Amino acid sequence: MVEELVGVAVAAGTAGLVYVSAAARVVKQYERGVVLRLGRLRGGVRPPGFTLIIPGVDRLRKVNMQIVTMPVPAQEGITCDNVTVRVDAVVYFKVVDAAAALINVEDYRFAVSQMAQTSLRSIIGKSDLDDLLSNREKLNQGLELMIDSPAVGWGVQIDRVEIKDVSLPESMKRSMARQAEADRERRARVINADAELQASKKLAQAAGVMSEQPAALQLRLLQTVVAVAAEKNSTLVLPFPVELLRFLERAAQTPQETPQQAPPRKTIEQ
Numbered sequence: 001m002v003e004e005l006v007g008v009a010v011a012a013g014t015a016g017l018v019y020v021s022a023a024a025r026v027v028k029q030y031e032r033g034v035v036l037r038l039g040r041l042r043g044g045v046r047p048p049g050f051t052l053i054i055p056g057v058d059r060l061r062k063v064n065m066q067i068v069t070m071p072v073p074a075q076e077g078i079t080c081d082n083v084t085v086r087v088d089a090v091v092y093f094k095v096v097d098a099a100a101a102l103i104n105v106e107d108y109r110f111a112v113s114q115m116a117q118t119s120l121r122s123i124i125g126k127s128d129l130d131d132l133l134s135n136r137e138k139l140n141q142g143l144e145l146m147i148d149s150p151a152v153g154w155g156v157q158i159d160r161v162e163i164k165d166v167s168l169p170e171s172m173k174r175s176m177a178r179q180a181e182a183d184r185e186r187r188a189r190v191i192n193a194d195a196e197l198q199a200s201k202k203l204a205q206a207a208g209v210m211s212e213q214p215a216a217l218q219l220r221l222l223q224t225v226v227a228v229a230a231e232k233n234s235t236l237v238l239p240f241p242v243e244l245l246r247f248l249e250r251a252a253q254t255p256q257e258t259p260q261q262a263p264p265r266k267t268i269e270q
Contacts, residue, residue: 022055031062032098045098063098067159068109072116074167077124085132086167087124091116091147092159100155108154112147116161119146132166139163 026049027033033046036059046060053060074088093112095101101108123143124132131139140161148158168176210216 019055020052023052025051025053025060027051027062030064030066032065034061034063034099034102035059036061041099041103061102063095063101065095065098067092067094070109070113070116071164072113072120074165075117075120075124077121079124079132080126080128083129083172084169085124085129087120087132087163088165089116089120089143089161089163091161093151093156094159095155096157097155100153102155105154108156111154112151112156112158115147115150116143119143122146129168132163136163 025033025046027046029048031048033051035042035046035053037054037057042058051060070091070093072089072091074086076084076086078084091112095108105111120143123139123146127139140163143163144158144161147161151158210220
């Protein structure tokens with residue numbers, strides 16, 4: 001009798017162990033569990049940790065709640081100013097409602113990917129080339145809004161959308177390079193002309209000061225000689241202004257002596 005009771009207890013324990021091992025499930029911290037009992041949603045979402053289901057009747061589906069980084073394949077399109085471009089982007093999203101992501105859409109990842117590609121083509125057709133190159137933040141916000149509107153019903157939240165790269169045709173790249181080069185050359189000429197104007201004003205002021213003091217011109221000439229001699233040149237060409245030569249000529253002149261007249265001869269009367 002005792003042996004029969006022991007056998008029944010062992011059999012019951014074994015059956016219980018088999019049942020627990022078949023019914024036990026572990027939901028990770030970054031996951032949520034959705035239980036389908038005979039094909040129907042059963043109860044709420046199972047939190048992380050240990051949980052039990054009815055083997056053969058319940059089916060536990062785990063949904064990842066982490067932020068997903070999904071690259072959007074490059075899309076070709078024509079902008080408003082008739083330029084053919086190729087644009088790719090990246091979408092950051094996460095599941096906020098595990099039951100809706102499992103029930104309302106067949107594959108929420110594929111759905112978000114297709115919606116992102118369609119929205120990206122639409123953004124390309126509504127934008128100019130300058131907006132794609134320099135006003136990306138505004139386009140990112142518009143693209144995020146276009147994707148997030150239908151994704152709300154799927155239990156998915158779009159965190160951020162970024163346009164990664166804009167590829168242009170080679171002819172357009174050369175045209176933009178020539179435009180940038182011409183613009184820089186224009187600015188260089190304007191700066192050079194402005195410098196010439198400022199230098200001419202300063203030279204005019206310097207000439208006015210030197211005209212008041214003639215000796216200043218000679219000092220400036222000596223400074224030029226010193227500057228040229230510092231270059232260790234074997235040949236020195238030194239221009240002399242005409243005013244300096246006239247100054248030296250006047251300084252070298254001395255008053256000429258007038259010849260004395262001979263005394264008158266006395267006549268002797270015989």
